[in-house]
Amino acid sequence: MDNATYEQLTAIIYRESGIVFPIEKKALLVSRLRRRLTALRLSTEEEYLAALQLDRTGEEMTRLVDVVSTNVTHFYRESEQFQDLRSIIQNYRKSGKREIKIWCAAASSGEEPYTIAFEVLDEIDPANHSVRILASDICTKVLSQAVEGSYEEHMVAKVPEEIRDRHMEMSEHNGQRLWKVRPHIRRHIMFKRLNLVKFPYPLRGSIDIIYCRNVMIYFDVPTRKRVVAELERLLAPGGFLFLSQTENLLGIDHKLDRAGVSIYRKPSHGGNL
């Protein structure tokens, strides 16, 4: 790919998804684009750029974002943070509050929001509480896997057996074991496509817990600042923001308090959780 094409394509990707592709990642981009070139029977990235610019339906832009996003995830990723989640939920239960709203803002193929749901629904009885989890991502491909909620045996290896058997059911397909999340968990989760770099987010505020892990690493600092401001706005007073343990808010203006390793809390005005 020539440099002019690289610059134009990466500018489009940045505008559409916030994902930054520095020049060192050119080989990665070329390899990810190969799938689109093959699908469209094109030979060069220059032809692909022209096809992308001609497409008025927006369909190819969606496919482009699907192939360039990195979707690595797994159940119980950074498992210590789920112990913190348990304590937060226990406090919430003691507070007598009857509703909890959680948003998983880069849900990928569903392992993270399902882990959250396992932990929350093991702590509070949905017969007496409303538990609503919104799981969103920009990538349509992973969102349909998340909606399906079916995982191969090796993908559920990190789920403790007793939790797995309570919340997932096993079936065999062509000699392969599949674990599907049971309906009593699924009914609490709504999946939706949401782009974190399109502001303001189309969501009502007062969210008790926001997970936004391992996505801002793909954004530059100005984008991170806007994302954090928006997450802060949408959090309920006393609400929690979970980042990945490798992320923090250094260099970003905010009014959140630290509440754990890469966990932040919006100051409470009168107590929420």
Ligand SMILES: C[S@@+](CC[C@H](N)C(=O)[O-])C[C@H]1O[C@@H](n2cnc3c(N)ncnc32)[C@H](O)[C@@H]1O
């Ligand atoms: C590495 S995965 C992290 C998944 C999960 N949060 C975790 O920590 O395991 C990053 C996810 O962010 C999503 N993503 C990237 N840019 C995004 C954007 N602008 N808006 C929403 N999601 C985005 C990707 O599609 C991908 O599924």
